[in-house]
Amino acid sequence: MFLGKVIGNLVASRKHEDLQGVKLLIIQPLNHRRLPVGPAIVAVDSLRAGPGELVFLEDGREASFTLPNTFVPVDAAVVGIVDQIDVTDGKGYNKNQES
Amino acid sequence: MFLGKVIGNLVASRKHEDLQGVKLLIIQPLNHRRLPVGPAIVAVDSLRAGPGELVFLEDGREASFTLPNTFVPVDAAVVGIVDQIDVTDGKGYNKNQES
Amino acid sequence: MFLGKVIGNLVASRKHEDLQGVKLLIIQPLNHRRLPVGPAIVAVDSLRAGPGELVFLEDGREASFTLPNTFVPVDAAVVGIVDQIDVTDGKGYNKNQES
Amino acid sequence: MFLGKVIGNLVASRKHEDLQGVKLLIIQPLNHRRLPVGPAIVAVDSLRAGPGELVFLEDGREASFTLPNTFVPVDAAVVGIVDQIDVTDGKGYNKNQES
């Protein structure tokens, strides 16, 4: 899995039928120092992550396991919203202490 | 999933039998600012996306879930056509306002 | 899927038993302008693609769907031989007009 | 699989239900000389790897095979803690001789 920040959302009326009603977010992948890594991706979200939130994501076949129907053509999903990160090589992250 | 633009199509008469009748597009992957990211790929499309359209795609095992036969050797599929993107860090996208 | 050119083949007498009799090609991945992208890979081929031919490939679990036995440890397969590519941003490709 | 070093951990109270009680580590991927390769990732761990330990990881569908429930949306897992590495092209690694 990898860290990411919610930077937007995507609306599509013409889409695969199994994606009807599925929330689609634009996510910027981040490293553990919360610096951007590569291009933004599109991920499904069933945790109601909000703009700017630090989340972690899963990509691959298992992403659909976060949805009611697991035979859906999705390959990236928000699987958790980060409260805290402790790292041995620098400053960590605490959601409540972010300004 | 990731964003992409339809930039062409591919014709192949000799192909795996499960790909008979499946539409094959050339897609340029894009980031959320719609700048190219990496090389163009080949993806199946069952949504009838047209040239120049902004779509989002799925790659991996699940791509075949967009086809009638899901045990087909494909690994990338158009899963939606983008109407609108809202991002917190810049200009979004609205299909109807594109010129 | 992605484009590639057949640049060689590989012979291996000691190999996983499910690969006995399976043709193995060396493929150079290409972008839609047919320029090389990354290192060459090894792919199975059941379409009898020849040296220099432009093909498209699938990588991942589904690659084995091109073989009689689908529980085989392969992850890349030629799934079609390209006849024609039309692109909106440049010169396309037509197999019969190649010199 | 690939080598990595445990550099931290991640706490998330809002997460996919199947991740309840699953330990989440921040891992820096390393090459065989133990130099960093790419950004840190988030992986599940059922081997109780500690901070600074050299481990090897699996990413992909199989990562969930390390958990009691294998239909869980995770895609990276610690699968072993390295005792020793012997390489033909340089200095290896021995856990007991690290200072």
Next chain:
Amino acid sequence: MFLGKVIGNLVASRKHEDLQGVKLLIIQPLNHRRLPVGPAIVAVDSLRAGPGELVFLEDGREASFTLPNTFVPVDAAVVGIVDQIDVTDGKGYNKNQES
């Protein structure tokens, strides 16, 4: 699949139980000219490849198909030992003519 050279091995006493007795190699991925591509990886081997041998590997879900138990958390496996490579764009490889 991709080419690689066996450059070492890895010993781990604490590992996922399904990896007990499974041989773990350190492999340097190579291109078709046998130049290194990216960082070394860890792969399972049931073909008894030796140090310095040129092999080809599979990565992904199918890697476990090379093991007696196929529900094992591994994602890379040696699937063959290369005897010969013929390429149209340069010098090939013949195991018996290597000095």
